[in-house]
Amino acid sequence: MKVREITIYDLANELKLSTATISRALKDDPLVSKKTRKRIFELAEKMGYRSNHFARNLRSQKTNTIGFMVHELQSSFINSVLAGVEKIATAAGYDLIIAHSSESYDKEVANANNLFHKRVDGLIASLSFDTRKMDHFRPFTEKSVPVIFFDRVERNSDYSAVIIDNHKSGYQAARHLIEQGCRRIAHVTSSLVRNVYAERFSGYRSALEDYGITYDESLLIVNDLSEKAGIVSAEQILAMQPRPDGIFITNDFVAAACMLTLKTHNIRIPEDIAVVGFNNDAIGHLIEPALTTINYPGEEMGEVAARTLIDHLNGSSNISNISTIIINSGLIVRRSSLKKGVGR
Amino acid sequence: MKVREITIYDLANELKLSTATISRALKDDPLVSKKTRKRIFELAEKMGYRSNHFARNLRSQKTNTIGFMVHELQSSFINSVLAGVEKIATAAGYDLIIAHSSESYDKEVANANNLFHKRVDGLIASLSFDTRKMDHFRPFTEKSVPVIFFDRVERNSDYSAVIIDNHKSGYQAARHLIEQGCRRIAHVTSSLVRNVYAERFSGYRSALEDYGITYDESLLIVNDLSEKAGIVSAEQILAMQPRPDGIFITNDFVAAACMLTLKTHNIRIPEDIAVVGFNNDAIGHLIEPALTTINYPGEEMGEVAARTLIDHLNGSSNISNISTIIINSGLIVRRSSLKKGVGR
DNA sequence: CTGAAAGCGCTAACAT
DNA sequence: ATGTTAGCGCTTTCAG
Numbered sequence: 086m087k088v089r090e091i092t093i094y095d096l097a098n099e100l101k102l103s104t105a106t107i108s109r110a111l112k113d114d115p116l117v118s119k120k121t122r123k124r125i126f127e128l129a130e131k132m133g134y135r136s137n138h139f140a141r142n143l144r145s146q147k148t149n150t151i152g153f154m155v156h157e158l159q160s161s162f163i164n165s166v167l168a169g170v171e172k173i174a175t176a177a178g179y180d181l182i183i184a185h186s187s188e189s190y191d192k193e194v195a196n197a198n199n200l201f202h203k204r205v206d207g208l209i210a211s212l213s214f215d216t217r218k219m220d221h222f223r224p225f226t227e228k229s230v231p232v233i234f235f236d237r238v239e240r241n242s243d244y245s246a247v248i249i250d251n252h253k254s255g256y257q258a259a260r261h262l263i264e265q266g267c268r269r270i271a272h273v274t275s276s277l278v279r280n281v282y283a284e285r286f287s288g289y290r291s292a293l294e295d296y297g298i299t300y301d302e303s304l305l306i307v308n309d310l311s312e313k314a315g316i317v318s319a320e321q322i323l324a325m326q327p328r329p330d331g332i333f334i335t336n337d338f339v340a341a342a343c344m345l346t347l348k349t350h351n352i353r354i355p356e357d358i359a360v361v362g363f364n365n366d367a368i369g370h371l372i373e374p375a376l377t378t379i380n381y382p383g384e385e386m387g388e389v390a391a392r393t394l395i396d397h398l399n400g401s402s403n404i405s406n407i408s409t410i411i412i413n414s415g416l417i418v419r420r421s422s423l424k425k426g427v428g429r
Numbered sequence: 430m431k432v433r434e435i436t437i438y439d440l441a442n443e444l445k446l447s448t449a450t451i452s453r454a455l456k457d458d459p460l461v462s463k464k465t466r467k468r469i470f471e472l473a474e475k476m477g478y479r480s481n482h483f484a485r486n487l488r489s490q491k492t493n494t495i496g497f498m499v500h501e502l503q504s505s506f507i508n509s510v511l512a513g514v515e516k517i518a519t520a521a522g523y524d525l526i527i528a529h530s531s532e533s534y535d536k537e538v539a540n541a542n543n544l545f546h547k548r549v550d551g552l553i554a555s556l557s558f559d560t561r562k563m564d565h566f567r568p569f570t571e572k573s574v575p576v577i578f579f580d581r582v583e584r585n586s587d588y589s590a591v592i593i594d595n596h597k598s599g600y601q602a603a604r605h606l607i608e609q610g611c612r613r614i615a616h617v618t619s620s621l622v623r624n625v626y627a628e629r630f631s632g633y634r635s636a637l638e639d640y641g642i643t644y645d646e647s648l649l650i651v652n653d654l655s656e657k658a659g660i661v662s663a664e665q666i667l668a669m670q671p672r673p674d675g676i677f678i679t680n681d682f683v684a685a686a687c688m689l690t691l692k693t694h695n696i697r698i699p700e701d702i703a704v705v706g707f708n709n710d711a712i713g714h715l716i717e718p719a720l721t722t723i724n725y726p727g728e729e730m731g732e733v734a735a736r737t738l739i740d741h742l743n744g745s746s747n748i749s750n751i752s753t754i755i756i757n758s759g760l761i762v763r764r765s766s767l768k769k770g771v772g773r
Numbered sequence: 774c775t776g777a778a779a780g781c782g783c784t785a786a787c788a789t
Numbered sequence: 790a791t792g793t794t795a796g797c798g799c800t801t802t803c804a805g
Contacts, residue, residue, distance in 0.1 A: 092782055103792045108784060118790060133568075135546045139487040140782030143797045148483070158512055164503055171502070171527070180547070182524050183515065202479045203524070224477075312711065341715040348717070367656065368712055371685040373692070436798055447776045452800060462774060484798035487781050 091134040099128055111136065150180045151394065152200035154193070154210040156237070158185045161366045162383045166235060169387025170209060177395045186213045197221040205230065207394045212237040214276045231397050231404045235390045240280050245407045247390045249414035251281050254379045255288025257416045258333045258361045261377070263296045265359050265424040267331030271304040273318045273343065274335040285335050285363070304329060315342025323350055331359045337366035337378055344372065344421065359422040374420035386412050435478040443472055455480065494524045495738065496544035498554040500581070502529045505710045506727045510579060513731025514553060521739045530557045541565040549574065551738045556581040558620045575741050575748045579734045584624050589751045591734045593758035595625050598723045599632025601760045602677045602705045605721070607640045609703050609768040611675030615648040617662045617687065618679040629679050629707070648673060659686025667694055675703040681710040681722055688716065688765065703766040718764035730756050
C-alpha cells in the first residue's frame with residue numbers, strides 16, 4: 086500500500102555520490118560545493134525525497150521537540166502564551182508537544198512522565214492549582230533537560246521562571262480601587278497555594294495596609310476560575326453586611342460573570358461597587374461597563390520563555406544562570422472602576 | 430553532560446536474555462512468559478529505562494503522531510475542537526503536532542509540507558479563508574496518509590469532513606429573526622469563498638425567500654473575524670438607509686463588538702435591532718443583552734474527527750467510506766433577538 | 774518460549 | 790570537497 090520512501094541512498098546512487106555528501110548538502114554544510122549541492126537539491130525535489138526525522142533523531146540524539154505543559158487549554162491567557170511559544174519554536178525548527186492537566190496534580194505528573202519518555206529537548210510548563218511537590222520534574226533535571234516555568238511557578242525552587250510581578254499588580258489593582266474611594270474591597274481569587282494568587286493577595290493586603298484600611302477576612306472569596314465561580318462570588322458579595330464597595334477579581338472571565346450577576350441584582354458598577362479584573366482578556370472591553378484590569382502579556386511571555394529555552398538548547402546562553410524573568414504588566418483603567426473622574 | 434540512556438541491551442545483559450525477548454516483553458507480547466516479563470519490567474523500572482521512540486519509529490515506520498492544522502489558534506471554537514482532538518488522541522497514544530496558518534494560504538501550504546515531511550500518521554485540518562486549491566494535500570493521499578477536515582472544508586473534494594449543517598443553521602438564524610418581526614436583516618459574515626460562510630449565507634437567503642422577503646445586497650457585509658470587523662460593521666449598519674431591524678452575524682465575538690458599538694450609538698437591542706450570532710462562545714451570555722446564537726459543538730467535532738481518523742489508522746474502519754459526518758447544531762435563543770415574548 | 778541477526782535512514786568521525 | 794564506515798536503539802523474521 087505505501088510506496089517505498091526515497092532515501093539518501095537513492096539520491097547517492099543516482100548521482101554517484103556518497104550518502105555523506107548527500108547528508109551534508111541537505112544540511113547546507115559549507116563543505117559541499119555549490120554545484121553538487123544544487124544537483125542534490127534538484128534531484129531530491131524531483132524524486133520527492135523527504136528526510137526521515139526518526140533516523141536523524143536516533144542518530145543525533147536530539148528530538149527537536151519542546152514540551153508545553155499547562156493546566157488548561159481553554160483559557161485565553163494560556164492560548165496567547167501558546168501562540169507566542171509556537172511562533173518562536175516553529176521559527177527555530179522545533180515541534181511542540183502539548184499536554185494539559187485540567188488542574189489535576191496526578192495528571193500533571195502523568196504528563197510530565199510522558200513528555201520525559203518522549204524525550205523532549207526542553208519543557209515549558211505552568212503548574213496546576215495545587216501542585217506542591219516538584220518531584221515529577223526531577224527526571225528532567227537529572228538528564229539535563231532544561232525546564233522553564235511561566236505564570237504559575239514554584240518560587241522556592243531552582244527552576245527558571247517567566248512571570249509578571251504579581252504582588253505589584255495586586256497592589257496596583259487594590260490601590261486604584263482605594264484611590265477611587267473604595268474602603269471595603271472584596272477579593273475574589275483562586276487557590277492561595279499557587280504563587281500567582283498568593284502574591285496578588287499579598288499585594289492587595291499591602292495596599293490596604295499602606296492606606297490604613299484594616300484587612301477583613303470575610304471579604305476574601307476563594308474559588309476556581311469558572312463562570313459559575315463568578316456567579317457564586319457575586320451572590321456571596323451581595324450577602325455581605327455591610328456590602329463591599331469594590332472588588333478585585335483575579336480573572337477577567339470570572340469578573341465578567343460576577344459583574345453580570347451583580348447587575349441583574351441592580352447593583353450599579355462602578356457607582357455601587359467598583360470592579361477590577363486581571364489578565365486583559367478580550368472580553369473585558371466587550372462587556373459593560375468596560376473592565377479595568379491588569380494587562381498580562383501572554384504572547385510575550387510565551388515568546389520570552391521559548392526564546393530562553395531555545396537559546397539554552399543552542400548553547401548560546403545558559404538557563405541555569407537565569408532565575409526569573411519578569412515581564413512588564415500594568416493596570417489598564419476602564420470604566421468598571423471609575424467612581425470618580427471619567428473614562429470610556 | 431548527559432548521562433547515557435539505558436537501552437534494551439542493558440536490560441538484556443543484566444538478565445542474560447536477548448534483546449528480542451526484552452522488546453517483546455515491553456510490548457506485552459503474549460509470547461513472553463509471565464515470569465520473564467515481570468522480571469524485565471521490574472528491572473526496567475529499577476534502571477530507569479525509557480524506550481526510544483525514534484528507534485522504534487524508524488523501525489516500525491509509524492510516527493504515532495497526528496497533525497492538527499488550522500487557520501487560527503486564538504479562537505474559542507478552534508480551541509474547543511483542539512481540546513476534543515487532544516483528548517481522544519492522547520487516550521489512543523498519539524501525539525499532536527499543531528500548525529496554524531494565520532489565515533494565509535501560503536502558510537497553510539508550508540504547514541502541510543512540513544507536516545508531511547514530519548510524516549504524521551494522519552491529518553486533521555480546517556482550511557484558511559481563501560484556500561481553493563487542494564494540491565498541498567495531494568502528497569498525503571498519494572502516500573495513503575488519511576486526512577480529515579472539519580468546519581472549513583472544500584465540499585467538492587473527496588476528503589472526509591466533519592461539519593455542521595451550515596445552511597440549515599443559517600436558515601434557522603434568519604427564520605428566527607423573521608419570526609421576531611424583522612424585515613430588513615443585515616448579514617455580517619466572512620469570505621463567501623469559504624464553505625461555512627457561503628452556506629450560512631445561502632441558508633439566510635432561503636429563509637428570506639421562504640418568507641417573501643426580497644434579498645437586498647446592500648445588507649450584506651463581508652469582513653474578517655476581528656473585533657475591528659465588528660465595530661466597522663456596526664458603523665456600516667448605522668449608516669444604512671433605512672436602518673436594518675435585525676442582524677445575523679456569523680461569529681459571536683464579532684457580534685459582541687458589533688453590539689457594543691451599536692449600543693454606544695443608542696441603538697436598543699433587540700427593540701431597534703435584533704441580533705443573532707454564531708458559535709455559542711462563552712462571551713455570548715456574558716454580554717448584555719445575552720446573545721442568541723447557533724450552538725456549534727467544537728469539542729464534539731474534535732472528538733469525532735479524531736476518533737474517525739484513529740479508527741482508520743487502527744484498521745477498525747475505513748475513512749474512504751466516509752464522506753461527511755454532520756454534527757448536530759442548533760439555535761440557542763437569548764434576549765438579543767427577542768423583540769416579542771420574553772427570554773432571559 | 775527464546776535467541777541470532779539483519780536493517781530501518783541517517784550522521785559524524787576518520788580518511789582521502 | 791568527497792568517501793568509508795560504524796553505529797544510534799529498536800523490531801522482526803527466521804530458527805531453534
